[in-house]
Amino acid sequence: MHRIAELEAALGRTSGTDLVELNDQRVLQDVGIYRYHHPLEDAAAYKDALADINGRVDDIVKTGNAVLAADLFTFDGSLAKGRRMVTDLSKLMLRAYNAEADNCVRSLRAGNITTAKKRLENAMKSIEKLGVIMEMRVNPDYHQLRVEELELTADYQMKIQEERERAREERELLREQRRAEQELSAERERLDKEKAHYQSALAQLRAKGDDIAADELASRLAEIEHAIEANDYRSANIRAGYIYVISNVGALGPNMVKIGMTRRLEPRDRVRELGDASVPFLYDTHALFFSDDAVTLENELHKTFAHRRVNFVNERREFFFATPAEVRDVLMKKVGGLLEFNETPEAPEYYQSRGRWPQP
Template identity: 55%
Template sequence: MGLFGNRENPEVVALRQQVGSAEATIAELRGWVGQLRGVDASAREAELRALRSAVDATRREHAEVEQRTRDAQAELVAVRSEVVETRELALLQQVGVYDYAHPLEDALAYKNTLAALRKRVKEMARTDAVSCHVDWSVNGSAREGQKLGRDMAKLMLRAYNAEADNAVRAVKPHTREAVKERLSKTRETIGKLGKLMSISVSPAYHRLRLQEIDLTADYLVKADEEKEQARAERERLREEAKVMKEIERERAKLAKERAHFATVVTRLEASGDAEALVRAREQLAAVDDALSGVDHRAANVRAGYVYVISNIGAFGPDMVKIGMTRRLEPMDRVRELGDASVPFRFDTHALFFSEDAVALENALHHRLADRRVNVVNHRREFFYATPAEVRDLLVTLGDDHVLEYTETAEALEWRASSPDRRAAGAPALVGAGVDAGGDGDLSDDGE
């Protein structure tokens, strides 16, 4: 028994308790560790390794796909740089008003220029159309190497000329630039294939062939223009012949009437019937005035009628045709325009007589120039305008006498032919002045 008895220090007791608790916790943890290191832990580790392997494989495949995509995109860019758009529809949609590359006076001038250019092409083809530089030997012979180079250059030139000749034969006005671009691609391809021997088509020769394409396209357009002008001139002459025939017929009719009234006047002068004589002389004077008017119309080629007509069934409600005719009966011309070439007859909105119908027609066309339907062929005198708009223009342009004006189109044939009327079983128009039109075309007067 000690001096102070056998009672232990409380702090030591508490420390021993803490140590015991810690040892129990360690034992429990050791048990859990043992379980985790058992069979279940091994399976999870294998599963984890498989997942990591799959992720790595997917990453590698993704990288390969991305690389193939980049290669394909680069190849697509290269191919597109070699492709020339030659589809007819796409080129037609892009075409505008044709711009001559080499403006000349007429088709004959183009033919002569083309002949001279083709002579230069043949001369250059025999001399310096293609270049070749070979500084290596064949079978130990430098001469054989040079001969091989010359033969390859001739072969390349023949391939180029075949493409150029085909381009000249196939070119159309709207494909001109596409054909030239394709020939330039052919020249570039030949340069790549002949790079080892420094074979290339000379720039001067290539310019000549491109100029040949330009001139050929220009010639085609000019030839079409001259054909259209010739057709217009034939139409003008036919219309002029109709006018003169109509004038001669009217003149003969009036001359016959004048002879009749002159005879009546002579007899009345002899008989002394003063009252009847006055009436006969008035009738004779009226016939003389009519004859004078016919002679004036025959002499004045600019006098005539300007007409404004529409055809809702064929062209819609907001389109009019503005033309002129020298006919004594202008409606004859309007009826001709509504023949079998259009499904319905034209409606007349305005009919003007003018001593200078040509100038009046040109003034109307000028005021409506930005509304032309056909901006290439100005003989097609159709405009996007309403009859009321044209009437207002006519009022501002002069004080010529308006013989007829109607703002709303009757369009009897079109209205009677509407689907609703057909479904309702509407009867055909009989006795309404609607008859079958004869053969013909929708050409303008050309006067």
């Protein structure tokens, strides 16, 4: 009973704090559920699944079924006091369990899901031991939901690791592409010089009336021109690169994005360049997606939003009246495996500056 008194006193010290306006949020906060920045919030492929799990977690908590306990426990000979104690201790136990579950999610790294699940299972067993007198335990269905959340986050972490490895391969591909571009550029320069030389020699032979030699030289000149065409075709079809989706709420407003492509080894360098002194605020990056055929993918995205262009005169200005979420939906349909997409712009410079602007 001394242990129960300690827990009840601890619960009394924590009650009445952290008030919020919404009753549902208060119910969730009372048992330690706070909506911190979850690792999956910006993960396009996982966002809906996370929302589904959160919804089911909230439902179980709000119906009072997250912790199961005896309903006929008496305290000081009073059934009402016993039920009150069971309710209060259930909240306290659930707060402890949820704190452990959140810590497991936050500290999760690729490859340590087994350790995290074991840690959460131990927390569940500890609560059951502490609440044995009242037959108190975490609802297995509730525990399974938190385990699903862990597994979902672990799957995401593994994919992030795979993405990092893929990013290294992408950078190597771009380096190889750059070397190819340099070689093709050097070859084009050599062919242009050779073409100019043969054109000059051909003109001189024609002027002298040496048609036989001129015809032979013309044949060689045709071969050079064919080689130039082939070289130009290869240059035009080096297509790998990054598609970027960026916005600038402070400069362009909330419903405008830029959809472009870069072949930079570090694509964020291109985004930083665009946010130079010509605009008042830095751009927010919503997506950076590598494609073996970025040229085609960029064209397809531009065609999809063609009717919502900002500049219909100069199509090289790649700005569109669209929200990041609308671009995300189109991109998901075209590439399928879009892992990350930051839907909401942070725009820290804009929001910090806006409050200090002169009032009209």
